[in-house]
Amino acid sequence: MINFISDAAIITKRQLLQLSRVPELLLFSTIQPIMFVLLFRYVFGGSIDTGQPGGYVQLLMPGIFVQTVAFTLAGTAVGLAADMQKGLIDRFRSLPISRSAVVIGRTLGDGALNIVVLTAMGVAGFAVGWRPTSSLFEVFLGFVFLLVFGFAMSWIGVLIGLSVREERVATNATFIVVFPLTFLSNAFAPTTGMPRPLQYVAEWNPVSTMVAACRQLFGLENQFGATAGSFPSENPLQMSVIYMILIMAIFIPLSIRKYNNAAKK
Amino acid sequence: MKAVIAENLVKTYNKGTVKALDGLNLDVEEGTVLGVLGPNGAGKTTTVRILATLLSPDSGSATVAGIDVLKHPDEVRKLIGLSGQYAAVDETLTGWDNLIMFGRLYHLSAKETKQRAIELLEQFALSDAAKRPIKTYSGGMRRRLDLAASLIIRPKVLFLDEPTTGLDPRGRQDMWGVIDDLVKGGVTLLLTTQYLEEADHLADEIAVIDHGKVIARGTSDTLKKQVGGERLEIVVENEHMDSVKEIVARVSGSAINVDEGLRQVSAPVTTGSKALIEAAKMLDEKGIHPLDIGLKRPSLDDVFLSLTGHVAEEKKDEEVSVSKGRRRGK
Numbered sequence: 001m002i003n004f005i006s007d008a009a010i011i012t013k014r015q016l017l018q019l020s021r022v023p024e025l026l027l028f029s030t031i032q033p034i035m036f037v038l039l040f041r042y043v044f045g046g047s048i049d050t051g052q053p054g055g056y057v058q059l060l061m062p063g064i065f066v067q068t069v070a071f072t073l074a075g076t077a078v079g080l081a082a083d084m085q086k087g088l089i090d091r092f093r094s095l096p097i098s099r100s101a102v103v104i105g106r107t108l109g110d111g112a113l114n115i116v117v118l119t120a121m122g123v124a125g126f127a128v129g130w131r132p133t134s135s136l137f138e139v140f141l142g143f144v145f146l147l148v149f150g151f152a153m154s155w156i157g158v159l160i161g162l163s164v165r166e167e168r169v170a171t172n173a174t175f176i177v178v179f180p181l182t183f184l185s186n187a188f189a190p191t192t193g194m195p196r197p198l199q200y201v202a203e204w205n206p207v208s209t210m211v212a213a214c215r216q217l218f219g220l221e222n223q224f225g226a227t228a229g230s231f232p233s234e235n236p237l238q239m240s241v242i243y244m245i246l247i248m249a250i251f252i253p254l255s256i257r258k259y260n261n262a263a264k265k
Numbered sequence: 266m267k268a269v270i271a272e273n274l275v276k277t278y279n280k281g282t283v284k285a286l287d288g289l290n291l292d293v294e295e296g297t298v299l300g301v302l303g304p305n306g307a308g309k310t311t312t313v314r315i316l317a318t319l320l321s322p323d324s325g326s327a328t329v330a331g332i333d334v335l336k337h338p339d340e341v342r343k344l345i346g347l348s349g350q351y352a353a354v355d356e357t358l359t360g361w362d363n364l365i366m367f368g369r370l371y372h373l374s375a376k377e378t379k380q381r382a383i384e385l386l387e388q389f390a391l392s393d394a395a396k397r398p399i400k401t402y403s404g405g406m407r408r409r410l411d412l413a414a415s416l417i418i419r420p421k422v423l424f425l426d427e428p429t430t431g432l433d434p435r436g437r438q439d440m441w442g443v444i445d446d447l448v449k450g451g452v453t454l455l456l457t458t459q460y461l462e463e464a465d466h467l468a469d470e471i472a473v474i475d476h477g478k479v480i481a482r483g484t485s486d487t488l489k490k491q492v493g494g495e496r497l498e499i500v501v502e503n504e505h506m507d508s509v510k511e512i513v514a515r516v517s518g519s520a521i522n523v524d525e526g527l528r529q530v531s532a533p534v535t536t537g538s539k540a541l542i543e544a545a546k547m548l549d550e551k552g553i554h555p556l557d558i559g560l561k562r563p564s565l566d567d568v569f570l571s572l573t574g575h576v577a578e579e580k581k582d583e584e585v586s587v588s589k590g591r592r593r594g595k
Contacts, residue, residue: 003372010369018357021398087353091414094317095370096342 004098011105033068062214063187069150074174076157081170107154134219142217152247158255206243212236268453269293274325285311287477298454300468308477309457346415349426361395385413405436498531500557
């Protein structure tokens with residue numbers, strides 16, 4: 001057990017070391033979400049009438065936060081596919097270390113990166129007018145939700161990365177997963193404008209429940225995007241917790257199994 | 266004592282349609298070097314991956330340092346080092362970072378790890394490059410660091426999967442030097458290669474594999490003897506071909522082999538340099554100046570050709586190696 005923790009810690013440390021050796025990595029993974037904040041705030045913000053005090057940016061920020069942590073999936077998948085391609089996973093698997101340490105270390109490392117990214121985005125959001133109105137504890141809880149959700153998504157990324165085995169394929173594959181997931185939601189526009197079948201999908205989309213949960217935790221009335229009456233839009237907090245547990249319960253065992261069989265072509 | 270034993274390994278891919286290993290048997294005596302020689306797709310890498318616990322065979326068994334690879338892979342992992350074509354290092358990190366990371370993952374103490382990293386960087390002439398990212402290393406340096414990473418725990422058994430594939434001649438020479446030193450240090454080594462001269466140079470014994478089976482086994486000399494002894498080879502201008510055929514036939518007393526394209530006449534001889542002098546004298550008497558004349562010991566290419574009936578040709582869909590210019594299966 002001690003070895004397991006220290007093995008995973010070494011893998012996490014490897015990722016943090018990579019960031020310090022290639023600072024551009026950290027720079028660009030922070031700039032991108034900030035760019036999204038600015039673009040959405042000033043490009044769409046003016047034309048969307050939300051009826052919320054404080055304007056579109058109040059609704060936008062939780063949406064962009066969730067989108068960003070959902071993209072953790074891509075980072076994990078691409079990183080692991082690259083390791084796979086270069087044979088690094090084979091080397092790790094030939095070492096006397098716990099069979100899950102490498103993937104756990106990886107997901108924790110990607111989770112740690114999210115702390116930095118979310119902090120930068122929060123500051124940027126504040127600068128363009130985002131003001132949470134809830135208690136400090138609720139705001140904190142909102143960020144905990146985001147980090148855990150990012151961690152859960154990261155495990156889906158493990159499975160994708162180890163399955164596609166090639167960096168470029170991983171980039172494309174995750175794009176196809178994450179974009180519909182984040183846009184088929186209430187993150188940027190109300191779901192009520194979508195065709196009816198899509199509304200159902202959007203309502204039950206974990207991204208929507210996460211966005212709604214964060215809006216609630218940051219002190220907003222969740223009227224934007226909630227289609228009245230459905231369970232997930234009425235109970236976004238509970239539903240998000242259920243989703244996070246569900247994703248981890250499914251993808252952690254699957255991913256670890258995949259890692260152990262990673263070489264079996 | 267056998268350091269490695271593989272018995273009847275069978276491995277198929279793609280639901281049984283591709284047979285990578287077809288009842289492979291081999292063993293390596295402790296403290297010796299076994300060269301596993303074969304073309305791409307022969308099953309070399311699959312064999313190494315099974316022995317290094319990365320892959321389970323469909324059937325068969327294997328032990329490394331007396332430990333069952335399938336039953337106790339974790340114990341095996343504590344004793345082996347793996348490097349080569351399919352092992353790797355983190356390219357964004359420095360050589361030093363990598364060695365420290367792997368040392369810690371082998372559960373050496375921080376102090377031991379540092380000590381070992383310094384030693385290995387020194388041993389592989391990488392001390393100056395230690396603080397540079399691997400990305401900036403040459404191909405040869407990368408391979409050496411990769412090898413260093415697999416030696417951190419001083420493994421009992423080392424697996425090197427095509428350690429020089431893709432290296433330039435200089436890099437290959439360096440790598441051979443490094444491996445020679447390791448071997449002198451007494452490590453048990455299983456080395457795969459598609460370079461016949463590499464097996465000849467590095468290995469005590471050679472196992473030739475083709476289509477997932479060992480088809481011949483022995484020292485490089487034994488294998489060469491299997492193909493026959495020395496050959497007299499003479500290359501001349503076209504107009505002298507007929508006279509030379511006659512001369513070679515007379516000196517050899519056996520059937521001659523003529524390659525019109527290369528303008529080369531060759532035949533087996535048993536008297537060594539005596540035959541060479543005799544032939545040279547005869548040529549001189551006739552006033553023929555050969556473009557090339559010599560005694561050739563059979564190369565391992567010849568061995569492969571005579572064992573398999575086909576040239577050690579690479580499969581098209583596999584990685585293409587650098588040594589395109591190498592003479593193949595003459």
